[in-house]
Amino acid sequence: xxxxxxxxxxxxxxxxxxxxxxxxxxxxxxxxxxxxxxxxxxxxxxxxxxxxxxxxxxxxxxxxxxxxxxxxxxxxxxxxxxxxxxxxxxxxxxxxxxxxxxxxxxxxxxxxxxxxxxxxxxxxxxxxxxxxxxxxxxxxxxxxxxxxxxxxxxxxxxxxxxxxxxxxxxxxxxxxxxxxxxxxxxxxxxxxxxxxxxxxxxxxxxxxxxxxxxxxxxxxxxxxxxxxxxxxxxxxxxxxxxxxxxxxxxxxxxxxxxxxxxxxxxxxxxxxxxxxxxxxxxxxxxxxxxxxxxxxxxxxxxxxxxxxxxxxxxxxxxxxxxxxxxxxxxxxxxxxxxxxxxxxxxxxxxx
Amino acid sequence: xxxxxxxxxxxxxxxxxxxxxxxxxxxxxxxxxxxxxxxxxxxxxxxxxxxxxxxxxxxxxxxxxxxxxxxxxxxxxxxxxxxxxxxxxxxxxxxxxxxxxxxxxxxxxxxxxxxxxxxxxxxxxxxxxxxxxxxxxxxxxxxxxxxxxxxxxxxxxxxxxxxxxxxxxxxxxxxxxxxxxxxxxxxxxxxxxxxxxxxxxxxxxxxxxxxxxxxxxxxxxxxxxxxxxxxxxxxxxxxxxxxxxxxxxxxxxxxxxxxxxxxxxxxxxxxxxxxxxxxxxxxxxxxxxxxxxxxxxxxxxxxxxxxxxxxxxxxxxxxxxxxxxxxxxxxxxxxxxxxxxxxxxxxxxxx
DNA sequence: CTGTTAGCGCTTTCAC
DNA sequence: GTGAAAGCGCTAACAG
Numbered sequence: 001x002x003x004x005x006x007x008x009x010x011x012x013x014x015x016x017x018x019x020x021x022x023x024x025x026x027x028x029x030x031x032x033x034x035x036x037x038x039x040x041x042x043x044x045x046x047x048x049x050x051x052x053x054x055x056x057x058x059x060x061x062x063x064x065x066x067x068x069x070x071x072x073x074x075x076x077x078x079x080x081x082x083x084x085x086x087x088x089x090x091x092x093x094x095x096x097x098x099x100x101x102x103x104x105x106x107x108x109x110x111x112x113x114x115x116x117x118x119x120x121x122x123x124x125x126x127x128x129x130x131x132x133x134x135x136x137x138x139x140x141x142x143x144x145x146x147x148x149x150x151x152x153x154x155x156x157x158x159x160x161x162x163x164x165x166x167x168x169x170x171x172x173x174x175x176x177x178x179x180x181x182x183x184x185x186x187x188x189x190x191x192x193x194x195x196x197x198x199x200x201x202x203x204x205x206x207x208x209x210x211x212x213x214x215x216x217x218x219x220x221x222x223x224x225x226x227x228x229x230x231x232x233x234x235x236x237x238x239x240x241x242x243x244x245x246x247x248x249x250x251x252x253x254x255x256x257x258x259x260x261x262x263x264x265x266x267x268x269x270x271x272x273x274x275x276x277x278x279x280x281x282x283x284x285x286x287x288x289x290x291x292x293x294x295x296x297x298x299x300x301x302x303x304x305x306x307x308x309x310x311x312x313x314x315x316x317x318x319x320x321x322x323x324x325x326x327x328x329x330x331x332x333x334x335x336x337x338x339x340x341x342x343x344x345x346x347x348x349x350x351x
Numbered sequence: 352x353x354x355x356x357x358x359x360x361x362x363x364x365x366x367x368x369x370x371x372x373x374x375x376x377x378x379x380x381x382x383x384x385x386x387x388x389x390x391x392x393x394x395x396x397x398x399x400x401x402x403x404x405x406x407x408x409x410x411x412x413x414x415x416x417x418x419x420x421x422x423x424x425x426x427x428x429x430x431x432x433x434x435x436x437x438x439x440x441x442x443x444x445x446x447x448x449x450x451x452x453x454x455x456x457x458x459x460x461x462x463x464x465x466x467x468x469x470x471x472x473x474x475x476x477x478x479x480x481x482x483x484x485x486x487x488x489x490x491x492x493x494x495x496x497x498x499x500x501x502x503x504x505x506x507x508x509x510x511x512x513x514x515x516x517x518x519x520x521x522x523x524x525x526x527x528x529x530x531x532x533x534x535x536x537x538x539x540x541x542x543x544x545x546x547x548x549x550x551x552x553x554x555x556x557x558x559x560x561x562x563x564x565x566x567x568x569x570x571x572x573x574x575x576x577x578x579x580x581x582x583x584x585x586x587x588x589x590x591x592x593x594x595x596x597x598x599x600x601x602x603x604x605x606x607x608x609x610x611x612x613x614x615x616x617x618x619x620x621x622x623x624x625x626x627x628x629x630x631x632x633x634x635x636x637x638x639x640x641x642x643x644x645x646x647x648x649x650x651x652x653x654x655x656x657x658x659x660x661x662x663x664x665x666x667x668x669x670x671x672x673x674x675x676x677x678x679x680x681x682x683x684x685x686x687x688x689x690x691x692x693x694x695x696x697x698x699x700x701x702x
Numbered sequence: 703c704t705g706t707t708a709g710c711g712c713t714t715t716c717a718c
Numbered sequence: 719g720t721g722a723a724a725g726c727g728c729t730a731a732c733a734g
Contacts, residue, residue, distance in 0.1 A: 021721045053471040058711035060408035061726050120404040230640050259640040266642040289581050289610040290641050291617040372705045385703055409727035412710045
């Protein structure tokens, strides 16, 4: 009884059935050239006849590649991270890799130890880092020392143009701020995101640029330091909506914080958008589920994931000269929360 | 130059350094008994001196076990699924397994083919099925045929007491409905979840039981068939809030749908909770981010994940007689959306 | 309690 | 274009 009959065919069974050497079967499996078309077909026939599947562990052991990649993250909850996860999963699997999720938790040393152990144990071929981990330099050093390729999503520094993926937050924030200005708003509040985050500062930059373009002064009292959390949005709302010169519009660096501001507005009996225009960022499901629906910026999470996956695999497989989109555009979703015109908005300008 | 010096120590290097056979090293790696304490320590010392890590692919190939498990899911977005994912990740990794995410998409055949391919290619040791996949019988058959253990989260049928993990939705829905009744509500609307889902029917059962206990008649016009989606919540709101005998309270089978109802209430100018009490299910972040904050049931997602992970690994490792919690309890979060008393609620009863 | 032998199923290297 | 031999790093089965 050969192994095929025992339920699992091996490369030897296929080789025997196709009357070739197992090396030839291996060539077919790996889509190598240098196999005559006729031979290739015979092998493929044998594989399907025997219901053959190669064994990952055997090829990993022999080839010293695992076909495993890991996504390194911290605090996976945001809509954005979820989008990335799902996009990475898609594109890695398309190219024959499996995605491992590696949450980085605990203190610095714990994180590094766990990662090294897992990376070496599983011989992980490459890594995708997502914010805010992207900025953990000891982690990046470890990856370099492990000598495995990695790609970073939206890192703040050290751009080499090949190992990171960026999107155009600045432009989106600019356009959204401009939209508010065009609706007649002059007092536009801004709620910042976490300080160590590239996206946060790019969004703020876009806001500033729009003000400048339209010759509006920056009023520092209208800028609130948030941290992307709902509760910091509540704090922002309490602060901004209690000002004597209350803003007529508030742009939040994410939807969670916008929801916080919105709660305060509701509690104060302020009508949105008539007395307060409100915009968020992320276009999370929340944006459509709160009332009124929130104008928000949809980040190209899945597109970024696609680019990240392909960049990483190209590195792993030493494919050079590939072209990738540089600064992936965002998509603004205009909804009810900003859809009121100057006349209404001006009503609430403090006398 | 031995392999240790080339950057990666192998079991042979450890064996040589510790002056034992590699089988003994293997015993230490696998925490087997039958190793003298002194020997064990010598081996451990050698491992750490050489910065040795075993190789997963080598042990998989030799042992025919991959230490890989997969979570089979469809449509991973709900807060609940995310909780499960994160809990599974935790507990599998604690016990030395890595979790693979396997989204099941496409038509029936595609799903089965992809799963079989991946399962056999990676030699996955076990599977966790989460709703609604739990009810896909062809998938369950495939798993049986693959002869690998699986655990199902909240399946509708075929309970064997060992391969599924349940939580007590019925009781939670009962208690929450009772809470509404005690607030004075007599016209309590109910928005059902997806019909093929065990949890959905258990929640409805709890609602019915509470009505019965309190001798309230079931009014079928107050029961709306939703599908867990936000838009079905909007539809439910439009229907229920247009009734002549409008409900004074609505219990939705999840938070998304409650948010939909809430939007309609806002649009109709109905004040929540004063004119309408509203409750959801899942205790997703949304529940705290909408206004007013939503009373909701927190499912024990992480606890269920823990039980599922341990059940599955025990099956994989043939550990018997372990005890597991049977019907894991839910936790009701009472918030503003139901915090008004009879007197107020009765105000809005149509004349 | 420890060691020996023989693979696991594939790829690598090199030969033809 | 194809094949033979060697070996990846570990565990299984058995022996002692």
